[in-house]
Amino acid sequence: MTEQDLQTLFNTLSDGRTPGRQDFNASRMYTLLEDPFSVWCSFHAPREEAVPEANRYENLKIRTDRSVRDEWIKKEFPGVVFVSGDNETERFKNTLAAMARGESAVANAQLWNLPESVYGSVNLLVRFNEGKSVFGNYHYRIYQFKRAHDLKEHYALQVSLLNRILGVTQKHTPEAARVFLKDRQMSVEYQDHADRLARELAYWRSIRDGQAKPEAHKPPKAAGAPWRVYANKVMAQTKDLLMLPGLNTEMRQCLKINGMHTTDDVAHAGLEKLRGILEEPHATDSYYNAQAYLHNKPILREAGHFPPPQKKYNLYFDFEATETFTKDNVSFVYLIGIWDKEEDKYVSFVAKTPEEEIKIFEQFYDYIKDFKDTALYHWTEYEVKKMKNLADKNPQDSAKLKALCSICYDLKVAVNKAFYLPAPSFSLKAAAPAFGFNWRQDDCGAMDSMVYFTSWLKTGNDELLNKVLMYNEDDCKAMLDLENKLKAAEVLNLKK
Incomplete structure (x- = not known):
């Protein structure tokens, strides 16, 4: 291929421009499938409403995955060329040049097909000396790497789109691409996904062009960053049906067909009308949840479940655990945090390694x-399940762990059985803010805390650990705060 031929190919595939907002990046396939309202926001929401939120966990995971992947590529393909460039245009030009030279393997490749408004990055292009392409008597196939156990639908579509762009680039579409998972590899056949891919790209274009407006998710995560804050605000201000717990898309659509588009509409519709539209318990639950929003007060669901039994010692506890986002690490509970109600203080036990995990449970x-006069309050069954699993793995501490489980009390279950709340769900992050509680940090959530903890282990910077401790302390205090607010609230009994 001559330099002029290469420039002509670049001109054709670039369509005289660089990728922009009007183009679909293959890496956005997950967002398109799982969070399409974010896609809508990126085109149609006021730009000033975007609130950047760093995803430290995902960024660390990406860096770790890239490091592991590049090590493997260098080992398996010694002659590999890693594409670089100061910008996307340079990377794309350098990718085409490497393919034209016939390099045996091209890593970090950039592929464009801007006449069709699609582009993306490829982990590895591998040369196969068979079949003709625009470059000669060889063609390239895609090798992608994903540190997951299973091939998710969005990733199969992402790889298929890249395969399609590669086909346009080299005038030869491979039948399949290879995906290397955590413990196996799979072949992704292009024809198996071609129809679905075409539908999803058509859906994306309809969102971009304002012809479709997807439904958001349930607050407090109505959309992904940078549109989470905006989406949460819009759902609350418009009293969207998403604010009602327990309803799926089909149920909300049934309500809309019957003229109910807001929580106020549901509250004013009457229980009998709702029972003609929704099955139980969804009709009753939706009606009283809507009443809770209308009056901005908890509604009594069933007496006898709240308040929880009070003991001499009342402790509100929460765990933080790592995930296996690095090559050799294992998941373990690294922090047990407690808000001691009687002492009015926060207590924490920290494990630096998996081997220390059982030690902090012994400290707990x-x-x-006094086990007979102590209650351990938690939110969801996670903590108890974790301790039961640890008891099975650590026979020497089994009795202690089972003793801890025996005095646990799930506040979420109690609140759920007792009340309908003016909140979109019974997650602690939804229920506690409905009664005025706010976490002190905007930049440290459950996933962020793992990254801060990992960074603390590497650097010894106690400011990082302190952010994790503050987040965990707020989780513990949120339970007590919500309990106290519900005790003091005027609870409406509309079922009389």
Whole structure:
């Protein structure tokens, strides 16, 4: 291929421009499938409403995955060329040049097909000396890497789109691409996904062009960053049906068909009308949840479940655990946090390694002054499940862990059985803010805390650990705060 031929190919595929907002990046396939309202926001929401939120966990995971992937590529393909460039245009030009030279393997490749408004990055292009392409008597196939156990639908579509762009680029579409998962590899056949891919790209274009407006998710995560804050605000201000817990898309659509588009509409419709539209318990739950919003007060669901039994010692606890986002690490509970109601203080036990995990549970056990007169409050069943699993793995501490489980009390279950709340769900992050509680940090959530903890282990910077401790302390205090607010609230009994 001559330099002029290469320039002509670049001109054709670039369509005289660089990728922009009007083009679909293959890496956005997950967002298109799982969070299409974010896609809509990126085109149609006021730009000033965007609130950047760093995803430290995902960024760390990407860096780790890239490091592991590049090591493997260098080992398996010694002659590999890693594409670089100061910008996307340079990377694309350098990718085409490497393919034209017939390099045996091209890593970090950039592919464009801007006449069709699609582009993306490829982990590895591997040369096969068979079949003709625009470059000669060879063609390239895609090798993608994903540190997951299973091939998710969005990733199969992402790889298929890249395969399609590669086909346009080299005038030869491979039948399949290879995807390397955590413990196996798979062949992604292009024809198996071609029809679905065409439908999803058509859907994306309809969103871009304002012909379709997808439904958001349920607050407090109505959309992904940078549109989460905006989407949450819009759902609350418009009293969207998403604010009602327990309803799926089909149920909300049934309500809309019957003229109910807001929580106020549901509250004013009457229970009998709702029972003609929705099955139970969804009709009753939706009606009283809507009443809770209308009056901005909890509605009594069933007496006898709240308040929780009070003991001499009342402890509100929460775990933080790592995920296996690095090559050799294992998941373990690295932090047990407690808000001691009687002492009015926060207590924490920290494990630096998986081997220290059981030690902090022993410290947790030792902190209990009187098992007969102590209650351990938690939110969801995660903590108890974790301790039961640890008991099975650690026979020497099984009795202690089971003793801790025996005095646990799930506040979420109690609140759910007792009340209908003016909140979109019974997650702690939704229920506590409905009664005025706010976490002190905007830049440290459950996933962020893992990254801060990992960074603390590497650097010894206690400011990082302190951010994790503050986040965990707020989780513990949120439970007590919500309990106290519900005790003091005027609870409406509309079922009389």
